[in-house]
Amino acid sequence: MSADTVIAxxxxxxxxxxxxxxxxxxxxxxxxxxxxFLGRNGAGKTTTIRMLLGLIRPxxxxxxxxxxxxxxxxxxxFAHVGYLVESASAYPNLTVRENLDIxxxxxxxxxxxxxxxIDRLGLAPxxxxxAGRLSLGNKQRLSLARALLHAPQVLVxxxxxxxxxxxxxxxxxxxxxxxxxxxxxTVFMSSHILAxxxxxxxxxxxxHDGRLLEELDREELHAKARxxxxxxxxxxxxxxxxxxxSGFSHVERGGDGTLRVFDAENxxxxxxxxxxxxxxxxxxxxxxxxxxxxxxxxxxGGEAVxxxxxxxxxxxx
Amino acid sequence: MMLTAVLTTxxxxxxxCKVTWATLGGLSMxxxxxxxxxxIVREPGRAAQMGLLGTKANLAGLEATWPSYLSxxxxxxxxxxxxxxxxxxxxxxxxxxxxxxxxxxxxxxVGRHWFVVTxxxxxxxxxVILVAFVLVxxxxxxxxxxxxxxxxxxxxxxxVNLLVAAGLSYLLVPVxxxxxxxxxxxxxPIGFAIAMLALGNLFGxxxxxxxxxxxxxxxxxxxxxxxxxxxxxxxYVILALTFVMGIAATTAQLRFADNAQ
Numbered sequence: 001m002s003a004d005t006v007i008a009x010x011x012x013x014x015x016x017x018x019x020x021x022x023x024x025x026x027x028x029x030x031x032x033x034x035x036x037f038l039g040r041n042g043a044g045k046t047t048t049i050r051m052l053l054g055l056i057r058p059x060x061x062x063x064x065x066x067x068x069x070x071x072x073x074x075x076x077x078f079a080h081v082g083y084l085v086e087s088a089s090a091y092p093n094l095t096v097r098e099n100l101d102i103x104x105x106x107x108x109x110x111x112x113x114x115x116x117x118i119d120r121l122g123l124a125p126x127x128x129x130x131a132g133r134l135s136l137g138n139k140q141r142l143s144l145a146r147a148l149l150h151a152p153q154v155l156v157x158x159x160x161x162x163x164x165x166x167x168x169x170x171x172x173x174x175x176x177x178x179x180x181x182x183x184x185x186t187v188f189m190s191s192h193i194l195a196x197x198x199x200x201x202x203x204x205x206x207x208h209d210g211r212l213l214e215e216l217d218r219e220e221l222h223a224k225a226r227x228x229x230x231x232x233x234x235x236x237x238x239x240x241x242x243x244x245x246s247g248f249s250h251v252e253r254g255g256d257g258t259l260r261v262f263d264a265e266n267x268x269x270x271x272x273x274x275x276x277x278x279x280x281x282x283x284x285x286x287x288x289x290x291x292x293x294x295x296x297x298x299x300x301g302g303e304a305v306x307x308x309x310x311x312x313x314x315x316x317x
Numbered sequence: 318m319m320l321t322a323v324l325t326t327x328x329x330x331x332x333x334c335k336v337t338w339a340t341l342g343g344l345s346m347x348x349x350x351x352x353x354x355x356x357i358v359r360e361p362g363r364a365a366q367m368g369l370l371g372t373k374a375n376l377a378g379l380e381a382t383w384p385s386y387l388s389x390x391x392x393x394x395x396x397x398x399x400x401x402x403x404x405x406x407x408x409x410x411x412x413x414x415x416x417x418x419x420x421x422x423x424x425x426x427v428g429r430h431w432f433v434v435t436x437x438x439x440x441x442x443x444x445v446i447l448v449a450f451v452l453v454x455x456x457x458x459x460x461x462x463x464x465x466x467x468x469x470x471x472x473x474x475x476x477v478n479l480l481v482a483a484g485l486s487y488l489l490v491p492v493x494x495x496x497x498x499x500x501x502x503x504x505x506p507i508g509f510a511i512a513m514l515a516l517g518n519l520f521g522x523x524x525x526x527x528x529x530x531x532x533x534x535x536x537x538x539x540x541x542x543x544x545x546x547x548x549x550x551x552x553y554v555i556l557a558l559t560f561v562m563g564i565a566a567t568t569a570q571l572r573f574a575d576n577a578q
Contacts, residue, residue, distance in 0.1 A: 047577075053424040056575035073572055079426035089417035093333040102326045106425050130333070146421065 004030040006154055006186040007052060012061035014047050014210075021047040023210035024061070029203075032184040034176060036191065036201030038296055044210040045190040046086055049158050052188070053083055065154060079107060082147035083156040088139040088163070092132025096123050096142055099131050100149055107150035117145040120175065136163035144172065148179075155179070157189040161196050169193070173200050198292035208300045225290035229268050231259040232284035233275065242278055243271070258284065320435070323427055327409075327435045336408050337443065344401050344447050347393045348455040354389070355381045355462055382466040383459060387475035388539070390455050395482045395538035396514070398448070402486050403510030405443055406493045409436045410567075411503040419501070419576060429571040433494070433564060440490055448483045452476055478538065485534050488556040489513075491563025492530075498570045527552045530559045 007029035014022040022044040029035045039045045050056045051063055054070045063070040068077040090099045100114045118127050121141040126134060131142060140163045147155060160176070161169045177200065179185040191197045197204060198221075205215045216224065233239040240259055243251050248271075250262040261271060268287045275282055290298070331337055357364040359381035379385055413419035422432060456472060496506040517531030526532035533552045 050420075050575075050577060055420055055423055056577050057573070073428070075426050075428055077426075078424050081424065083424060085420050087417060089421060091330055091412075091416055091418060093335075094330065098329060098332065102329055103421075105322045105326050106422070106427055108322070108426065 002028070002030065006031050006066055007035075007156075007188055008064050009048070009052070010062045010064075012048070012051060012063060013059045014044075014051060014056065015059045020210050022051070022058075022207075025207070025210070025212050027205060027212070027215075029186060029188050031186055032180055033202040034180050034187040034189065034200055036189060036197035036204040037207065038190070038194065038197060038204060038292075039207035040300055043207045043300075045207060046158055047210075048207070049083075049085055049156055049188075049190060052156055053078075053081070053085065055085070079150070080153040081156065082150065082152035082154070083158075084143045084147045084160060085156075085158045088136070088143035090131035090134075090139060090142050090146075093130060095128050095130055096134070096138075096145075097127045099142060100145055103146045103149050109150040113149050113151070117149040120148065121145040122171065137165055137168055140164055141168070151183075153185060155185055155187045155189075157187065159191055160189055161191060161193050169196060176200060194293040194296055195291070204292070206296060206299055213299055221292065221295065222289075225292075225295050226262050227265040227287070227289045228260045228262045229264045229271055230254070230284065230286045230288050231261065231271065231275070231282065232257065233259075234281040234283065238278075239275055239280055242274060242280070246274055319427060319431060323431045324435045324438060327432075327439045330412070331439070331443075336405075340401055340405055340443070341447060341450060344394065344397060344451050345454055347397050348390060348451060348458050351386060351389045351393060352458045352462055354379060355386055355464065359462075381462070381464060383464045383468070383471060384466055386459055386462070386464055387471065391475055391479055391482070391538045394451055394455070394479060395486075395534060398451075398483060399486045399489070399514060399534060400510060401447070402440075402444055402490060403493050403507055406437075406440045406490045407497050407503045407506040407510075409440050409443075410494045410497040411501075411506065414497075414501040415503065423571070423576050430568045433491075433568045433571065437491060437494065437564070440494075441487060444483065444487055448480070452479065482534050482538050485537065485556055488560040489530055489534075489563075491560055491567055493563075495563050495566040495570060498567055499574075528555060530555055 005028050007027060009025050009027040012022055012025040012027075013020070025044070025048060027035075027048075037045055037048070047056065051058050052065065052070065054063075054074070065077055066080055068074060070077070090096075091102070094102070097114060097118065100117055103109075104111070104114050118124055121144055123138065123141055123145060126138050131139065134142065140160075144157075144160060147157065155176070157176075160172055164172060173196065176187050176189070180187055180202075189197075189201070201218075203215065203217045204221065206213045231239060236253070236257060236259060240251055240253065243259070243261055248261050248264060248267075252260045252262065254260055261267075264271060265287075268285060272282065272285050275285075358379045379389070413422065423429060456476075459467075459472075493506045493510055496509045497503065500506065513531040514535070517526075517529060517533075517535050520526055520529040520532040521535055526536040527549050528551065533548060533556060537548060
């Protein structure tokens with residue numbers, strides 16, 4: 001744990017009878033960074049977020065936020081924490097403004113903050129509409145406004161882009177980036193929109209079956225993501241056989257009918273010569289690199305490719 | 318400062334709330350219903366012509382007099398009030414789970430006990446307004462019916478009896494609040510309240526009525542036996558303990574239990 005640590009968990013564990021939801025999780029989130037917390041459904045993301053906020057008690061281990069240990073009864077630290085857990089929620093009989101005013105009063109924020117939050121999240125057109133009559137997207141904006149209203153130092157956001165349209169996603173992304181870069185706000189966010197996390201997060205933690213599989217920053221992700229050459233051809237099976245027979249040992253067939261040739265960095269011209277020379281009609285040959293989604297799926301055992309051909313199979317074909 | 322802020326927000330949550338009007342309508346139906354019975358008893362012929370159950374009302378041995386009206390009022394409003402009060406507290410605490418807002422109020426710079434205290438205060442204010450309205454409504458209806466047998470002492474006695482019953486009923490509220498936060502919703506507390514009333518009725522017939530919290534109010538208003546003039550001090554102690562334990566259990570539930578809504 002460094003002096004810059006804002007959120008730290010130490011051997012954090014949560015067990016529900018037979019189910020181990022979070023298993024000895026050590027996190028270290030630093031000031032002013034955006035930390036993307038990734039995991040499949042049931043991986044333990046929301047349970048972790050709930051423990052960060054003191055909503056559920058760890059079976060063992062500790063959580064500290066801004067240097068304060070989160071324990072039941074400890075509330076002062078939450079003056080500096082804004083959050084959104086799971087689904088957006090609000091009092092349906094109250095207007096957007098009234099819902100935010102409740103948050104303002106409970107956090108002791110000045111009176112102007114309600115309007116600031118309304119403006120910041122683009123809620124002005126619906127400010128006097130009851131929350132029960134909001135679209136899902138606006139309800140999400142309201143929940144984000146609630147999280148931001150008291151100008152917290154730490155934001156804990158569970159799926160912040162949920163229900164937002166593409167423009168809304170970009171807007172929230174820019175807002176979070178600005179908060180982190182300009183105001184030094186630390187953002188801990190989970191998301192299932194991996195491209196979103198890839199765009200936004202400074203560091204990424206991948207949780208699977210309750211355990212932190214990997215923690216990496218952008219550079220590390222780039223270094224670990226495998227380079228490959230993507231090929232589309234009229235006779236893809238023949239192309240596969242040719243490649244496997246020519247010493248390209250790691251050829252995978254993609255779900256979209258393409259071939260991906262790994263371990264082929266800088267060998268695209270050689271591949272092109274091989275296939276064209278064999279009279280194959282190539283329609284695509286693109287040097288590429290795994291994105292976060294592909295890396296995530298590979299790491300968590302959910303490979304996106306559908307078939308893997310071994311060299312032996314290739315030779316036989 | 319914090320108490321004021323939390324209390325203000327708890328009252329804000331009732332804006333445009335239909336449940337407040339529904340409870341007012343529900344409880345005010347009690348005196349209206351009794352008034353209808355009184356009218357049927359007094360005008361059986363016209364009631365029969367209109368297809369109302371005049372015969373059954375007469376068979377119940379009712380008299381269209383102030384004493385009869387007040388006695389029935391005490392019974393209906395007392396028991397109806399106990400059930401309605403369970404609805405109110407289940408709503409005040411349970412709406413946070415129905416609206417999925419419980420998670421929003423549990424990681425704030427506000428001690429969770431303040432939510433318990435202020436929600437109980439809101440319930441108390443709501444209850445006081447309902448009881449005051451129903452008392453005024455009941456007396457007005459009694460006069461409008463022109464019932465015989467009025468005396469100021471009689472009405473005052475009935476009002477005091479109802480006020481005591483209303484106050485003692487409130488002491489059971491925190492336990493219902495605890496069941497609400499434990500069950501994270503409205504169903505469990507309402508089921509619990511009805512079950513306790515049934516159990517209270519049963520205990521009332523065994524002679525343990527003065528010791529069982531949910532028998533004491535029914536005993537006072539004459540639901541399970543003839544109304545008692547004075548309850549033993551132990552009954553009040555039990556109700557006070559129920560109140561305190563209910564608050565402690567609700568606070569502990571919010572503070573120490575997992576809130577995985």
